[in-house]
Amino acid sequence: MRDSLKRFFENKKVVILGYGREGISTLKLISDMGCKSITIADKNEDVINQVENAEKYSFCLGEDYLSCLADCDIIMKAPGIGLKNTVSDEIKKKITSQTDLFLQTCPSKVIGITGTKGKSTTSSLIYHILKENGYDTMLIGNIGVPPLERMAEFKDDTVIVCEMSCHQLEYVKASPDISVLLNIYPEHLDHYEDFDAYANAKLNIFRYQKNTDTLIIGYEVKEKADTKADMIVAGFDCGDIGTRNGGIFINDEFIPSDKIDTRLKGEHNLYNVAIAFCAAIKAGCTIDNCLRALPSFKGLSHRLEFVGKVNGAEYINDSISTAPQTAIAALKAYPDTDTLIIGGMDRGISYDELAEFLNGETSVRNLIILPDSGKRAAKDVTNPDITKIFADDMAMAVEKAKEVTKVRCILSPAAASYGFYKNFEERGSHFKALLGF
Numbered sequence: 001m002r003d004s005l006k007r008f009f010e011n012k013k014v015v016i017l018g019y020g021r022e023g024i025s026t027l028k029l030i031s032d033m034g035c036k037s038i039t040i041a042d043k044n045e046d047v048i049n050q051v052e053n054a055e056k057y058s059f060c061l062g063e064d065y066l067s068c069l070a071d072c073d074i075i076m077k078a079p080g081i082g083l084k085n086t087v088s089d090e091i092k093k094k095i096t097s098q099t100d101l102f103l104q105t106c107p108s109k110v111i112g113i114t115g116t117k118g119k120s121t122t123s124s125l126i127y128h129i130l131k132e133n134g135y136d137t138m139l140i141g142n143i144g145v146p147p148l149e150r151m152a153e154f155k156d157d158t159v160i161v162c163e164m165s166c167h168q169l170e171y172v173k174a175s176p177d178i179s180v181l182l183n184i185y186p187e188h189l190d191h192y193e194d195f196d197a198y199a200n201a202k203l204n205i206f207r208y209q210k211n212t213d214t215l216i217i218g219y220e221v222k223e224k225a226d227t228k229a230d231m232i233v234a235g236f237d238c239g240d241i242g243t244r245n246g247g248i249f250i251n252d253e254f255i256p257s258d259k260i261d262t263r264l265k266g267e268h269n270l271y272n273v274a275i276a277f278c279a280a281i282k283a284g285c286t287i288d289n290c291l292r293a294l295p296s297f298k299g300l301s302h303r304l305e306f307v308g309k310v311n312g313a314e315y316i317n318d319s320i321s322t323a324p325q326t327a328i329a330a331l332k333a334y335p336d337t338d339t340l341i342i343g344g345m346d347r348g349i350s351y352d353e354l355a356e357f358l359n360g361e362t363s364v365r366n367l368i369i370l371p372d373s374g375k376r377a378a379k380d381v382t383n384p385d386i387t388k389i390f391a392d393d394m395a396m397a398v399e400k401a402k403e404v405t406k407v408r409c410i411l412s413p414a415a416a417s418y419g420f421y422k423n424f425e426e427r428g429s430h431f432k433a434l435l436g437f
Helices: 002-009 021-030 045-050 098-105 119-132 195-207 219-224 267-282 287-296 324-333 352-359 373-378 394-404 424-434
Strands: 013-017 037-042 058-061 074-077 109-114 137-141 159-163 178-181 214-218 230-236 241-244 247-250 253-255 305-310 313-317 339-342 366-369 387-390 408-411
Touching (some): 013 021, 021 074, 037 045, 098 109, 109 119, 109 267, 119 159, 178 267, 214 219, 214 267, 267 287, 267 324, 305 424, 324 352, 339 373, 352 373, 366 373, 366 394, 373 387
Parallel strands (some): 013 074, 037 058, 109 159, 137 159, 214 230, 230 241, 313 408
Antiparallel strands (some): 241 247, 247 253
């Protein structure tokens, strides 16, 4: 694999576009691969101070950081850089990434997971099942490990579980052996021209699959699947696998709820369990293997995470929620919730579905509204049983929650954290700290 990458980079003029976690990893990877030149391009001018032996490289920093893209052979784009219509089609042809090169050259079996929501839980659960059953496996990708960072550990019998974001998939020219597409909802529209462009990036997870590969796809998006792969459709009481009557089904085998020992809450998580089981089975596990591994899976921080009790009321941290559908899923998972905290960065997505849900039969009595998107999300909530409470920041939101919550408060913002926090993890950690946990 390393030899293939060296041939790809040798004597080429390379631009590393974006010098965050993946950009740093990319520089370390290619610095000894015989590149003709390496240029680091980033809007942040301070990155030059973060580069060891900076004199060995060129820099293109500040507002004009894209100006160097015409004069290069390869552009190694980091996931966080959104281009929209800012560069030409000729420049786009030069773009690749760690995810693209990983998919093109990796000798191991790869299970790739994407979707607007649920991909981290599903990826982590697949990895957990494989690990508990003795497989040589690892979890990489969007979950925090750049795809090529552990390249030295890739072996023919390794099963690699790779969580993939739309940004990582946008420019790939290869797909995983087992691809999982959970769902597609409006998201990241600040990075894309429109919803179709965002969805199109997600579809790359199966676009290059062969007839020997497997695609596991959500029922709602199956019409988008023009694929050569063996297609398995997942759904809620429909499809080949999914949830039904409080349990899950894998083809003709139904597993009732009393056989499913899991800490994960909500039907949406049962859906994720069914898909994780299916992916693990395709990698060689049995249903019994999967069931035995499930109880020890603790779930992930900031995803319907029980924080603790304050004044007798429960507090749940669902900071991972960046779309209305996930806030709805959180309320369905905890149906007696009386306080919901929403709001964050406003990316212009529609909140009609959330408003419609809150205007129906719901236990929510207090809607605590954070800027910026919270006000727009709450605008069409007309349920007379819900009191709207406006908060300037998270500290005020938590204080208000303590005053009004009798049963349970969920932080499920249905909005991105950017502009207020570095990421959803920081937002969730702040929420927990304000509660004293």
